[in-house]
Amino acid sequence: xxxxxxxxxxxxxxxxxxxxxxxxxxxxxxxxxxxxxxxxxxxxxxxxxxxxxxxxxxxxxxxxxxxxxxxxxxxxxxxxxxxxxxxxxxxxxxxxxxxxxxxxxxxxxxxxxxxxxxxxxxxxxxxxxxxxxxxxxxxxxxxxxxxxxxxxxxxxxxxxxxxxxxxxxxxxxxxxxxxxxxxxxxxxxxxxxxxxxxxxxxxxxxxxxxxxxxxxxxxxxxxxxxxxxxxxxxxxxxxxxxxxxxxxxxxxxxxxxxxxxxxxxxxxxxxxxxxxxxxxxxxxxxxxxxxxxxxxxxxxxxxxxxxxxxxxxxxxxxxxxxxxxxxxxxxxxxxxxxxxxxxx
Amino acid sequence: xxxxxxxxxxxxxxxxxxxxxxxxxxxxxxxxxxxxxxxxxxxxxxxxxxxxxxxxxxxxxxxxxxxxxxxxxxxxxxxxxxxxxxxxxxxxxxxxxxxxxxxxxxxxxxxxxxxxxxxxxxxxxxxxxxxxxxxxxxxxxxxxxxxxxxxxxxxxxxxxxxxxxxxxxxxxxxxxxxxxxxxxxxxxxxxxxxxxxxxxxxxxxxxxxxxxxxxxxxxxxxxxxxxxxxxxxxxxxxx
Numbered sequence: 168x169x170x171x172x173x174x175x176x177x178x179x180x181x182x183x184x185x186x187x188x189x190x191x192x193x194x195x196x197x198x199x200x201x202x203x204x205x206x207x208x209x210x211x212x213x214x215x216x217x218x219x220x221x222x223x224x225x226x227x228x229x230x231x232x233x234x235x236x237x238x239x240x241x242x243x244x245x246x247x248x249x250x251x252x253x254x255x256x257x258x259x260x261x262x263x264x265x266x267x268x269x270x271x272x273x274x275x276x277x278x279x280x281x282x283x284x285x286x287x288x289x290x291x292x293x294x295x296x297x298x299x300x301x302x303x304x305x306x307x308x309x310x311x312x313x314x315x316x317x318x319x320x321x322x323x324x325x326x327x328x329x330x331x332x333x334x335x336x337x338x339x340x341x342x343x344x345x346x347x348x349x350x351x352x353x354x355x356x357x358x359x360x361x362x363x364x365x366x367x368x369x370x371x372x373x374x375x376x377x378x379x380x381x382x383x384x385x386x387x388x389x390x391x392x393x394x395x396x397x398x399x400x401x402x403x404x405x406x407x408x409x410x411x412x413x414x415x416x417x418x419x420x421x422x423x424x425x426x427x428x429x430x431x432x433x434x435x436x437x438x439x440x441x442x443x444x445x446x447x448x449x450x451x452x453x454x455x456x457x458x459x460x461x462x463x464x465x466x467x468x469x470x471x472x473x474x475x476x477x478x479x480x481x482x483x484x485x486x487x488x489x490x491x492x493x494x495x496x497x498x499x500x501x502x503x504x505x506x507x508x509x510x511x
Numbered sequence: 512x513x514x515x516x517x518x519x520x521x522x523x524x525x526x527x528x529x530x531x532x533x534x535x536x537x538x539x540x541x542x543x544x545x546x547x548x549x550x551x552x553x554x555x556x557x558x559x560x561x562x563x564x565x566x567x568x569x570x571x572x573x574x575x576x577x578x579x580x581x582x583x584x585x586x587x588x589x590x591x592x593x594x595x596x597x598x599x600x601x602x603x604x605x606x607x608x609x610x611x612x613x614x615x616x617x618x619x620x621x622x623x624x625x626x627x628x629x630x631x632x633x634x635x636x637x638x639x640x641x642x643x644x645x646x647x648x649x650x651x652x653x654x655x656x657x658x659x660x661x662x663x664x665x666x667x668x669x670x671x672x673x674x675x676x677x678x679x680x681x682x683x684x685x686x687x688x689x690x691x692x693x694x695x696x697x698x699x700x701x702x703x704x705x706x707x708x709x710x711x712x713x714x715x716x717x718x719x720x721x722x723x724x725x726x727x728x729x730x731x732x733x734x735x736x737x738x739x740x741x742x743x744x745x746x747x748x749x750x
Contacts, residue, residue: 173536187577191565191566192722193655193657194653194656298716302658379526426568426573427526427572429575444711451651451652459528461527461528488528491578
């Protein structure tokens with residue numbers, strides 16, 4: 168009962184919703200960069216949402232499933248195919264549950280839109296919990312699969328129960344709406360998650376809240392952050408997004424005492440080039456914080472690949488909270504709708 | 512040390528929409544930091560379900576919320592902090608642990624001892640003697656898992672960070688700079704002046720308590736020679 172890694176892709180790691188309660192000793196939550204897509208992928212295979220998935224980045228892996236497995240791929244749009252044991256190639260449907268046949272290979276190519284997608288399997292990927300989470304924390308090399316990105320010939324264990332679980336769940340899906348009988352397709356369903364319910368790599372501005380050092384920055388820097396587009400630098404990764412654009416100058420050079428940071432902190436080192444802290448960021452830092460990206464925007468930002476433009480829009484704390492609540496409500500509806508499909 | 516500590520919040524500011532940060536000091540103040548540590552522990556003991564992380568900074572304290580729980584977290588945090596401060600931060604409820612850290616000040620480990628000896632105008636041996644005589648406390652942990660910022664460095668050992676950071680500092684290295692000392696829990700890039708190395712394992716994710724040190728701990732270094740370092744490193748698995 169395993170998933171065999173034929174090709175690892177650019178950066179494929181096992182992630183869940185993160186590792187909480189350890190930031191005081193320097194351990195960041197990490198976890199999926201786009202938690203919305205991660206949760207949706209899980210929901211589409213009948214999981215609760217917190218199970219571990221495989222996060223793939225820009226160029227996908229090739230994976231072999233030893234036995235029929237119910238999977239879903241959610242998030243960025245990748246070129247993806249499923250190759251069965253006889254070598255027959257089917258397009259891999261995205262954003263919906265798919266029952267891949269025995270010894271089938273999921274062959275994922277380059278991303279077409281977005282940056283990251285999540286591959287969930289029925290029952291989740293049952294790697295051991297490390298400090299309460301299965302997320303891979305690459306900088307300190309622990310969690311996930313041996314604390315590192317997937318490599319060729321890696322074998323990810325699946326639960327013995329995932330075969331009957333996959334079959335039972337897929338049977339429920341089939342009973343409810345039937346399966347499209349198409350000899351050119353692999354077994355899936357006739358519906359998918361509406362694309363607009365997924366975080367998009369669109370050009371819409373990313374909302375942020377004034378940081379506690381906002382006033383340390385010059386009026387020009389404040390205006391520039393709100394009005395001038397920046398570009399995600401090539402060296403951006405799961406730790407942080409470096410942005411190229413106008414230099415954000417301070418009014419005066421004041422030393423900032425090293426202090427806690429958070430997911431989405433927009434910190435500005437003395438070179439004036441901002442860095443947005445992402446899932447694997449350091450828990451503390453000594454750079455001035457010009458702002459914090461609203462939590463609802465993190466999945467959207469996570470879907471922007473290096474080279475893409477970012478525009479920021481300042482909002483109030485109340486606006487950020489309201490946007491988050493609205494998103495939570497929409498998500499709860501989606502959870503209900505998908506869960507309904509699995510009812511026997 | 513006083514049996515109870517008083518700290519007064521100077522300001523409270525949002526840290527995004529899922530955390531707040533309370534300021535207690537603008538500069539490095541070891542007494543205020545000790546109060547911050549006691550406050551952090553007092554709040555942690557309350558096991559509030561919507562508080563997922565309580566993170567002390569050098570002069571501040573951050574609270575990270577579980578945004579799935581519907582509660583006015585900023586107001587609720589302020590209320591919690593006020594309640595804990597009104598009750599008082601008593602050392603008797605929460606004694607400070609002292610962690611003894613072995614260190615070898617051998618020049619093969621103390622990569623910057625030679626340069627420091629010249630810039631501080633101090634014999635190499637005196638650097639280690641002074642460092643091991645300091646009463647340190649863990650002001651903050653960050654930069655990497657298990658990595659402490661230790662306050663209480665002898666003022667005679669005041670040096671800035673190295674102009675050019677090293678791409679890789681060996682695990683266990685002990686550095687000084689900016690009036691503080693640090694320990695690199697594993698091999699990391701870093702710009703602090705390295706004066707020795709500890710064989711003590713500071714971080715192990717497979718342990719239920721992964722970090723040997725916690726914010727607020729008292730730390731004392733004691734010098735060991737190279738032979739003892741090698742024996743300890745074998746026993747700790749850090750060799």
